[in-house]
Amino acid sequence: MEFKTIPSQKFDLPKRIARLGELAFNLWWTWQPESAHIFGKLDYDLWERLGHNPIRFLREVSRKRSSRFSKDGDYLELYDEYFKKFDEYFTSLTWTKTVYPKFNGNPVAYFSMEFGLHETLPIYSGGLGVLAGDHLKEASDLGLPLVGVGFMYAQGYFTQRLSEDGWQEAINNPLTFEHLPVSLVVKDGKPVTVQVEFPDRTVALQIWEVRVGRVPLYLLDSNVEGNTEFDRLLTARLYWSDLDRRVMQEVLLGVGGVRALRALGIKPAVWHMNEGHAAFLTLERARELVAKGSPFATAAQTTLKQNVFTTHTPVPAGNDEFPLWLIDKYLAKFWHELGLTREEFADLAKHQLPHTETFSMPILALKLSSGSNGVSELHGQVSRGMWNFLWQDKAVDEVPIQHITNGVHTANWMARRLKQLFGRYIGDDWYDRLDDPATWENLDDIPDEELWAVHQHLKRKLTFYMRERVRDRWTHGGFHPVQVVSSGVLINPYALTIGFARRFATYKRANLVLSDVDRLLDLINRPNMPVQIIFAGKAHPADEPGKQLIQKVYRAVKQAETGGRIIFLEDYDMNLARYLVQGVDVWMNTPRRPLEASGTSGMKAAINGALNFSVLDGWWREAYNGQNGWSIGEDREYESNEVQDAADAEDLYQTLEQKIIPLYYDHDSKEIPHGWIAMMKNTLQTVIPQFSTRRMVKQYVEKFYAPALK
Numbered sequence: 105m106e107f108k109t110i111p112s113q114k115f116d117l118p119k120r121i122a123r124l125g126e127l128a129f130n131l132w133w134t135w136q137p138e139s140a141h142i143f144g145k146l147d148y149d150l151w152e153r154l155g156h157n158p159i160r161f162l163r164e165v166s167r168k169r170s171s172r173f174s175k176d177g178d179y180l181e182l183y184d185e186y187f188k189k190f191d192e193y194f195t196s197l198t199w200t201k202t203v204y205p206k207f208n209g210n211p212v213a214y215f216s217m218e219f220g221l222h223e224t225l226p227i228y229s230g231g232l233g234v235l236a237g238d239h240l241k242e243a244s245d246l247g248l249p250l251v252g253v254g255f256m257y258a259q260g261y262f263t264q265r266l267s268e269d270g271w272q273e274a275i276n277n278p279l280t281f282e283h284l285p286v287s288l289v290v291k292d293g294k295p296v297t298v299q300v301e302f303p304d305r306t307v308a309l310q311i312w313e314v315r316v317g318r319v320p321l322y323l324l325d326s327n328v329e330g331n332t333e334f335d336r337l338l339t340a341r342l343y344w345s346d347l348d349r350r351v352m353q354e355v356l357l358g359v360g361g362v363r364a365l366r367a368l369g370i371k372p373a374v375w376h377m378n379e380g381h382a383a384f385l386t387l388e389r390a391r392e393l394v395a396k397g398s399p400f401a402t403a404a405q406t407t408l409k410q411n412v413f414t415t416h417t418p419v420p421a422g423n424d425e426f427p428l429w430l431i432d433k434y435l436a437k438f439w440h441e442l443g444l445t446r447e448e449f450a451d452l453a454k455h456q457l458p459h460t461e462t463f464s465m466p467i468l469a470l471k472l473s474s475g476s477n478g479v480s481e482l483h484g485q486v487s488r489g490m491w492n493f494l495w496q497d498k499a500v501d502e503v504p505i506q507h508i509t510n511g512v513h514t515a516n517w518m519a520r521r522l523k524q525l526f527g528r529y530i531g532d533d534w535y536d537r538l539d540d541p542a543t544w545e546n547l548d549d550i551p552d553e554e555l556w557a558v559h560q561h562l563k564r565k566l567t568f569y570m571r572e573r574v575r576d577r578w579t580h581g582g583f584h585p586v587q588v589v590s591s592g593v594l595i596n597p598y599a600l601t602i603g604f605a606r607r608f609a610t611y612k613r614a615n616l617v618l619s620d621v622d623r624l625l626d627l628i629n630r631p632n633m634p635v636q637i638i639f640a641g642k643a644h645p646a647d648e649p650g651k652q653l654i655q656k657v658y659r660a661v662k663q664a665e666t667g668g669r670i671i672f673l674e675d676y677d678m679n680l681a682r683y684l685v686q687g688v689d690v691w692m693n694t695p696r697r698p699l700e701a702s703g704t705s706g707m708k709a710a711i712n713g714a715l716n717f718s719v720l721d722g723w724w725r726e727a728y729n730g731q732n733g734w735s736i737g738e739d740r741e742y743e744s745n746e747v748q749d750a751a752d753a754e755d756l757y758q759t760l761e762q763k764i765i766p767l768y769y770d771h772d773s774k775e776i777p778h779g780w781i782a783m784m785k786n787t788l789q790t791v792i793p794q795f796s797t798r799r800m801v802k803q804y805v806e807k808f809y810a811p812a813l814k
């Protein structure tokens with residue numbers, strides 16, 4: 105290859121264990137259970153202190169320690185075994201190679217505005233990004249040829265701090281690239297760049313590569329010499345809230361992304377848009393054919409066969425749409441290049457609203473894709489209704505939008521102890537068979553005591569982690585004592601613990617459980633039956649109602665009457681998410697149905713044995729069977745939000761009081777709650793196979809990727 109990548113860091117390591125440096129630059133390590141030891145054994149304190157960042161760790165670990173371990177027999181045994189697995193991973197025969205040999209050499213290009221791969225690479229804001237990250241990891245495990253395309257945000261997503269009064273403060277710090285697992289793509293010693301033209305100027309992008317197992321992820325970055333100061337910041341942050349920069353960002357992703365893949369010599373067979381942000385890629389691909397002489401209509405028809413679009417938004421208002429004057433401002437050159445008039449161009453994505461018309465990114469994607477899908481069964485239905493007007497000759501059921509329910513990457517989210525337990529009782533190869541429900545039939549063989557011991561261990565781990573975080577915050581100052589209490593220092597590792605962590609958007613109704621505070625306080629403070637609720641989540645910095653909601657929750661959390669049992673943890677990210685989903689007893693979710701397109705955090709909790717307690721929306725509506733958790737409200741539409749909120753709140757309190765709390769505290773003389781554990785087993789059996797990215801990515805291949813190859 106004429107291309108090279110220059111890693112952001114080189115390490116000074118003894119030769120015998122020098123491959124640790126290679127490993128640090130492949131995120132494969134993030135989903136291997138032994139990784140914490142492969143790195144950590146060299147210096148556990150440092151590994152923790154640096155937040156599990158192998159790049160910083162390898163740079164800072166003392167040469168004395170690394171030399172010692174390079175001669176330590178036990179360590180070398182672990183090391184050799186680990187790297188044997190690493191090497192085998194890249195050569196193993198895989199599902200895709202056996203089923204779809206045609207893929208070889210022609211990858212799926214997967215475009216997403218954000219990718220949630222690991223907490224040390226903060227280029228994601230929430231569920232959409234984590235889903236994209238899990239998609240990449242699964243593609244790698246399956247051996248599906250796939251490349252990701254996104255942005256290298258120089259400032260990352262913000263760090264959240266709450267003031268004493270619960271007001272969210274967003275801290276944006278420039279990322280230190282030398283601490284990140286990114287490599288600059290170069291050719292002949294110079295960074296490879298691509299250009300994207302706007303009417304008044306050209307913006308250059310350089311490309312960073314992140315290795316995710318076998319899958320490369322290419323991240324565009326406008327912070328290059330020659331661009332204006334303004335342009336250098338275009339890719340600095342996720343989702344600029346001013347529409348000007350949003351349009352430009354999306355042009356850079358769609359148009360710049362296609363050009364980046366061309367510059368790298370990659371020839372995708374399928375182009376998958378994860379949400380509408382990347383929809384300009386459809387036009388750039390058509391433009392390539394127009395430049396070779398095709399009329400636009402032919403070019404669009406030819407290229408759309410390879411385009412796949414996944415929508416995640418269940419409300420028209422939540423969609424990415426731009427006023428037409430903005431499209432004029434930034435895309436005037438583009439329609440000339442497509443051989444279209446302004447009207448023809450606007451028509452490609454026109455959304456006619458009562459008083460205005462807009463350029464809608466999802467409409468563009470829907471019209472120029474051969475396959476489109478929502479992310480749960482209900483969301484598929486809702487989407488067909490929502491976009492029915494684009495196919496006026498079709499009935500709702502015939503609208504060509506299917507659904508593939510989201511999943512989570514099992515190895516990434518399941519606790520190590522639980523994986524080991526499954527290894528013993530289900531078989532060492534359970535991971536290879538994880539999406540087959542038959543694999544989990546023998547789960548009942550696991551003695552209740554053993555499963556409970558693992559769960560208790562993970563719960564204690566969560567409580568220790570919470571205390572260490574508070575200690576750190578308190579020590580660094582600027583933290584009021586009442587915030588210390590609100591951050592969980594009074595947590596009891598043996599009390600029933602409910603997690604509620606997600607983006608604070610108002611439709612998620614974080615305050616539903618607080619709608620009758622007196623009733624809640626009575627429920628959580630009963631003698632011998634304490635209940636704890638842990639909240640966490642960020643609001644988009646420009647989302648005032650979201651921030652007010654955090655404040656409302658925080659004010660309730662701070663009351664002394666809660667006894668320190670209601671907790672708010674700052675700065676929800678993938679690391680905190682991992683502790684929470686692995687450590688709580690119940691995962692609660694209260695979206696206003698049907699606005700949760702899918703949701704994935706509840707799946708992460710379920711595959712660790714937590715019981716979901718959720719509105720019958722998104723994925724839970726498909727998973728809930730009456731024995732693997734609880735529902736909130738009914739599976740239907742309500743006449744108004746007020747009626748729905750009141751009915752859901754009443755149901756929530758009743759279920760907590762009459763079912764959840766009594767079951768949890770119903771245990772035998774050895775404190776083993778057998779009824780509860782039976783539900784845990786049912787949840788593991790039903791959720792692990794079905795709500796995995798293993799099942800999900802295979803469905804993408806079967807329904808969309810493979811047909812597009814023909």
Ligand SMILES: *Cc1c(COP(=O)(O)O)cnc(C)c1O
Nearest residue numbers: 230231606677678681703704705
């Ligand atoms: C999984 C995850 C999400 C998505 O959660 P939902 O509320 O279920 O959509 C958001 N943020 C983080 C950090 C996650 O890990």
